[in-house]
Amino acid sequence: MQESFSTGEIAKFCQVNLRTVIRWIEAGKIKGYKLPGRGNNRVSREELLRFMQEYDMPIPDVLSQPAISDTILIIDDEAPFANAIQRALRKAKYATVIANGGFQAGVMLKSFKPTLITLDLSMPGLSGYDVIAFIRSQEDLANTKILVISALPSHKLKEALEAGANDVLSKPFDNKTLLNKVANLITG
Incomplete structure (x- = not known):
């Protein structure tokens, strides 16, 4: 299952400003993609977990649990x-x-x-x-x-x-x- 998160959701998980998350994506530290026609950044659960582990960030319970559904x-x-x-x-x-x-x-x-x-x-x-x-x-x-x-x-x-x-x-x-x-x- 692939679950993705918005930059706003990631900012809350990482306890940083939304703009910081956007800079991480632009710098290639975290791989994201844009929704067609909307321009909103999204990041997969797997990529977000990889990023948080690489930078020794605490992982919230909601992310540490395996994804619940499809x-x-x-x-x-x-x-x-x-x-x-x-x-x-x-x-x-x-x-x-x-x-x-x-x-x-x-x-x-x-x-x-x-x-x-x-x-x-x-x-x-x-x-x-x-x-x-x-x-x-x-x-x-x-x-x-x-x-x-x-x-x-x-x-x-x-x-x-x-x-x-x-x-x-x-x-x-x-x-x-x-x-x-x-x-x-x-x-x-």
Whole structure:
């Protein structure tokens, strides 16, 4: 599982200023990457642990424990829904990242290789159906579980299942149903 952290989260872990973390990344002391289209720096759990050990920094309990769960990529162009999904999943201790559209999702799928994605079908640019087709055509992503979360009518959700989604959930949804479906897909 690959979990990543923002520069703000790293600053809290290391008890330094946010700008200090950015300087560490710019100087190459810690390897980070930028999220496409946003420019925000992220650092993987493994890289952060390597850096903190190399510089003899105390490692917070939250980092010293092995990661609790699998990475989930949330693909939804509507920020309120993406954030609601992320809050529910993070509360259940899942590592999450958000892609706000189909193109960004393609880049993040290749970077993170998530165990599961939640996917809205109605997005500008690449539709959810295009994303499903892309995932199912890629050998290295073929085992990625796909949970479609959409407000489209039931016949459209059925089409998503026929296209290769593993399960569907109608918007609006309740968190208990979301977490049950995610757990079943990851463990199944």
